[in-house]
Ligand code: GUN
């Protein structure tokens with residue numbers, strides 16, 4: 001089916017660049033982008049037009065790191081550093097997902113909230129429970145979210161009620177993978193929680209699985225100093241945290257590592273050389289007093305970076321709010337460095353929240369021909385009256401800072417309209 005959507009189109013094809021087409025058209029063939037143009041494209045003269053008038057057509061967001069079973073504790077328990085926070089708040093909350101009924105209710109709410117906020121792609125952690133993980137994938141698919149989800153693996157350093165034996169963890173991972181064949185938009189991603197939560201036998205098993213079945217991997221890296229110290233004690237043969245993942249085949253171009261707050265030049269070089277994507281979660285970095293990841297530096301060094309909400313260490317689900325939190329966090333680094341470090345621009349933050357993540361799923365940059373449409377339409381009529389006509393770049397800036405779910409009047413995910 002041919003279709004056109006019309007409005008002011010703003011895409012972020014590369015860090016810092018904006019592709020702007022005022023009163024432009026996105027041509028779609030069965031939900032797949034056939035072209036972006038200023039004039040009505042040839043061959044689409046009979047196609048129906050969805051005319052959004054003076055509204056902005058933006059790329060929808062990719063949330064490259066969040067924890068679905070922490071959604072019930074959103075906005076709670078921000079008074080402790082990572083390792084205490086995990087045992088006191090996160091683990092007991094995740095333990096509740098042994099209850100499939102509770103999981104179904106929470107995940108339906110979360111999936112809808114993602115779409116309402118314009119997030120159509122995710123790399124998402126479930127809990128260690130196989131049934132809950134399948135329910136999560138089902139809920140996301142039904143709401144129109146695409147991407148990767150993972151059953152968490154954790155066979156040590158958990159709590160009573162949230163830990164598997166090594167054998168259980170392996171068996172349940174295989175059972176979960178076998179059941180994933182039914183999904184089309186959500187695919188499985190191996191999810192060792194982080195090094196302290198996984199035995200060497202489990203890490204080795206997951207590394208083999210990743211290689212044999214070509215499965216992507218997500219985990220956490222160098223978020224907190226106490227955590228890094230613990231990893232050093234557990235793996236004295238590895239000089240740096242990343243080397244533990246690498247030793248077991250879990251550090252490659254299909255890997256997402258959340259945080260990388262304390263990654264030094266050597267660890268950042270390893271991220272770059274191995275093609276690992278760093279998921280920056282600025283709100284979580286500050287909430288848990290972890291520090292602030294050196295995103296400006298990582299971008300300058302050519303490390304792949306995208307953004308994550310890290311719900312519920314982060315308390316901001318809307319990725320436009322995470323994008324502006326990333327700008328603020330870069331300014332905090334600038335202040336702390338006595339003005340030495342450069343900050344993120346609005347265009348860079350928009351890129352990090354959209355194309356940077358989309359590319360991990362194989363999409364091109366911006367609104368690329370051949371990609372299924374992932375887009376939001378922003379109605380600015382609820383924003384303050386402007387004192388003068390705004391440029392398109394200014395309208396993008398204001399939308400990122402101000403937009404709320406009610407301002408997103410349409411959302412397209414995976415080529416279909418989902419809001
Ligand atoms: N490291 C291991 N597990 C977690 C988690 O649930 N949240 C965060 N922020 N870091 C982690």
Ligand code: FE
Nearest residue numbers: 067220258310
């Ligand atoms: Fe996390």
